[in-house]
Amino acid sequence: MVVIDPVTRIEGHAKITIALDDAGSVSDCRFHVTEFRGFEEFCKGRPVWEMPSLTARTCGICPVSHLLASAKAGDAIMGVKIPDTAVKLRRIVNLGQIIQSHALSFFHLSAPDLLLGMDSDPAARNVFGLMAEEPELARRGIMLRSFGQGVIESIAGRKVHSPGILPGGIAEQMTEETREHLIEGLVDARKTAEDALVLFTGMLDTFEREVRAFGSFPSLFLSLANDDGLWEHYDGHLKVVDAEGNTVADGVAPSDYRSIIGEAGRRDSYLKSPYFKPNVGPDDDPLEGIYRVGPLARLNVCERMGVTAADEALTEYRERAGGVATSSFFYHYARLIEILAATERMADHLADDTVTGPHVRAYAGVNQHHAVGVSEAPRGTLFHEYQVDEHGVLTDVNMIIATGQNNLPMNETVLQIAKEWIDGPTIPEGILNRIEAGIRAYDPCLSCSTHAIGMMPLVVTLVAPDGEVVSEVRRG
Amino acid sequence: MVEILVIGYGNDLRSDDGAGRVVASRIEAADHPGVIVRSQSQLTPELALDIARADVVVFVDANVDCKEMAVHPVHAGDRGAHSMSHHTDPTTLLLLAGDLGRVPPRAHSVSIPATNLELGFDLSPATAAAVEEAVEAIAGIVSMHHDS
Numbered sequence: 001m002v003v004i005d006p007v008t009r010i011e012g013h014a015k016i017t018i019a020l021d022d023a024g025s026v027s028d029c030r031f032h033v034t035e036f037r038g039f040e041e042f043c044k045g046r047p048v049w050e051m052p053s054l055t056a057r058t059c060g061i062c063p064v065s066h067l068l069a070s071a072k073a074g075d076a077i078m079g080v081k082i083p084d085t086a087v088k089l090r091r092i093v094n095l096g097q098i099i100q101s102h103a104l105s106f107f108h109l110s111a112p113d114l115l116l117g118m119d120s121d122p123a124a125r126n127v128f129g130l131m132a133e134e135p136e137l138a139r140r141g142i143m144l145r146s147f148g149q150g151v152i153e154s155i156a157g158r159k160v161h162s163p164g165i166l167p168g169g170i171a172e173q174m175t176e177e178t179r180e181h182l183i184e185g186l187v188d189a190r191k192t193a194e195d196a197l198v199l200f201t202g203m204l205d206t207f208e209r210e211v212r213a214f215g216s217f218p219s220l221f222l223s224l225a226n227d228d229g230l231w232e233h234y235d236g237h238l239k240v241v242d243a244e245g246n247t248v249a250d251g252v253a254p255s256d257y258r259s260i261i262g263e264a265g266r267r268d269s270y271l272k273s274p275y276f277k278p279n280v281g282p283d284d285d286p287l288e289g290i291y292r293v294g295p296l297a298r299l300n301v302c303e304r305m306g307v308t309a310a311d312e313a314l315t316e317y318r319e320r321a322g323g324v325a326t327s328s329f330f331y332h333y334a335r336l337i338e339i340l341a342a343t344e345r346m347a348d349h350l351a352d353d354t355v356t357g358p359h360v361r362a363y364a365g366v367n368q369h370h371a372v373g374v375s376e377a378p379r380g381t382l383f384h385e386y387q388v389d390e391h392g393v394l395t396d397v398n399m400i401i402a403t404g405q406n407n408l409p410m411n412e413t414v415l416q417i418a419k420e421w422i423d424g425p426t427i428p429e430g431i432l433n434r435i436e437a438g439i440r441a442y443d444p445c446l447s448c449s450t451h452a453i454g455m456m457p458l459v460v461t462l463v464a465p466d467g468e469v470v471s472e473v474r475r476g
Numbered sequence: 477m478v479e480i481l482v483i484g485y486g487n488d489l490r491s492d493d494g495a496g497r498v499v500a501s502r503i504e505a506a507d508h509p510g511v512i513v514r515s516q517s518q519l520t521p522e523l524a525l526d527i528a529r530a531d532v533v534v535f536v537d538a539n540v541d542c543k544e545m546a547v548h549p550v551h552a553g554d555r556g557a558h559s560m561s562h563h564t565d566p567t568t569l570l571l572l573a574g575d576l577g578r579v580p581p582r583a584h585s586v587s588i589p590a591t592n593l594e595l596g597f598d599l600s601p602a603t604a605a606a607v608e609e610a611v612e613a614i615a616g617i618v619s620m621h622h623d624s
Contacts, residue, residue: 042489042595054489063517100522108521127521131575139576146522 016460018418029415040397048392064097065377067165069384073373074167078364085357086169088349091234093155095342100148101378102335105443107141113437119430140192147189154178169361190343197336213420214438215328215413218243220291221300229303233376239301245324254374274405290408293380295334307344313337331441366392377402403444413438425470477510478621481530485516486538492590492603496536502611508618519564528577535566538590545606550585
């Protein structure tokens with residue numbers, strides 16, 4: 001058995017166990033998440049009005065996603081339709097979140113592998129090595145991330161744990177000064193996204209083996225969708241497509257998510273394993289219902305991005321993928337297209353004069369006792385389900401986090417990489433890095449998916465059929 | 477005027493772990509001229525842009541390994557294996573700031589003793605007392621640099 005511990009350049013704690021068969025070949029693999037936070041229990045007894053700012057602290061990485069899902073659940077508890085201007089501002093802030101998060105994932109965490117090489121010196125295979133080799137790219141990546149954070153701060157009031165997104169809408173209207181400032185910043189942001197796409201597509205052919213072995217398998221794909229078939233990140237209904245692009249479920253109201261999503265627990269990980277319920281019988285393995293969420297899924301679910309440059313990029317993306325993208329290596333590619341789409345969509349919203357309108361919040365008390373709020377986090381679809389009493393105090397909470405939904409796919413990805421590259425009882429550093437990079441393709445945030453907080457070291461253990469540990473590698 | 481950047485960080489849902497952010501809010505409320513305050517759940521890479529523009533940077537964090545409030549100089553880390561994730565540390569941020577422009581001439585680390593990291597909003601009495609000392613120490617750093 002091989003164990004990788006810790007996995008680096010991801011958020012949280014995890015380890016990987018790889019089992020060998022009698023012939024010494026890889027037979028099975030487990031991605032274990034070793035932290036636990038129990039955040040849902042902590043939320044019980046709190047007023048629903050506090051939940052956006054409270055749940056945003058579940059995660060310092062994508063707090064806006066929790067703010068939005070929680071605020072939308074709050075809207076439903078109040079039974080209100082929030083003002084159109086508030087919807088636009090929430091959409092803008094989520095686009096800022098997608099930009100900053102994807103920028104970090106691509107430029108800081110994965111670009112060292114892609115540009116310096118999977119087998120390059122691990123001591124330099126980081127943002128500083130990138131700074132030495134590609135200083136302008138690294139600098140622009142940090143600027144792009146900073147722009148996205150600035151969008152969040154300017155609308156929501158703070159980069160992390162923003163107080164400006166509330167049940168009923170947004171706390172304050174956008175000023176003309178802020179609007180002009182963001183429009184100015186979009187110019188560089190879009191240029192960086194376009195240049196990164198050119199760079200990525202230019203080197204994609206050199207990663208043929210990684211495209212083939214980094215989680216390249218049929219699965220379902222789930223995301224929010226809208227009636228126009230356009231890329232959706234904030235509202236709409238749930239849609240599921242298969243690896244051939246066939247629609248498996250569509251028009252599912254977010255409040256009915258339990259009709260299509262089941263959650264399985266495993267003894268060896270704190271990360272739950274959601275699955276597509278209609279495909280899994282009572283005695284079936286949850287793997288029968290494996291689905292992926294996040295950028296890869298969103299681009300497979302939508303028909304078009306709905307903006308010019310990103311639609312051109314999507315056309316090339318689908319040509320390169322051969323239709324539906326089923327390799328998780330394409331998560332990187334999808335992220336870059338989403339950054340580009342986010343800059344274009346944001347420009348459209350900011351060009352609309354109503355975006356600075358004064359009516360940004362609806363007011364009401366408790367009119368419903370149960371609600372579900374859903375948004376697309378950078379990593380995938382995020383669910384917040386609340387049950388409240390007559391005073392709006394939470395009596396039950398369930399959250400389904402994007403990284404959790406990618407748990408089964410991450411396991412399959414690690415297994416595929418291990419089978420492709422591991423041969424014998426030792427793991428060369430470059431192979432270890434490929435296993436980690438396979439997980440990093442999903443940009444997992446284990447801190448909120450396990451409702452845990454911390455850093456993400458990783459152990460890989462290689463175990464023989466009799467349970468003997470053949471080798472173990474630790475990092476982090 | 478010398479620009480001083482104070483970065484308080486920690487998880488304010490984890491009792492004493494949020495001490496750095498309590499200090500940040502106190503420094504912000506004091507409204508010292510030339511002082512910019514950032515309150516963060518964790519240190520993130522783009523902070524290096526702000527650090528590269530500052531003359532003095534003060535990192536404030538809770539620390540379970542220290543017994544009393546302490547102020548230490550902090551320097552850019554050695555170039556080598558830095559595993560930057562969604563969050564990072566002061567020495568790595570200073571190194572990155574150098575790559576983006578310059579390392580501030582002065583950088584300080586303020587450590588606040590923490591004993592209770594359980595879920596909760598309140599500071600333990602010892603940490604609350606250390607927060608007061610930290611606020612005073614940072615006010616002293618501000619005065620020292622503005623008077624020099």
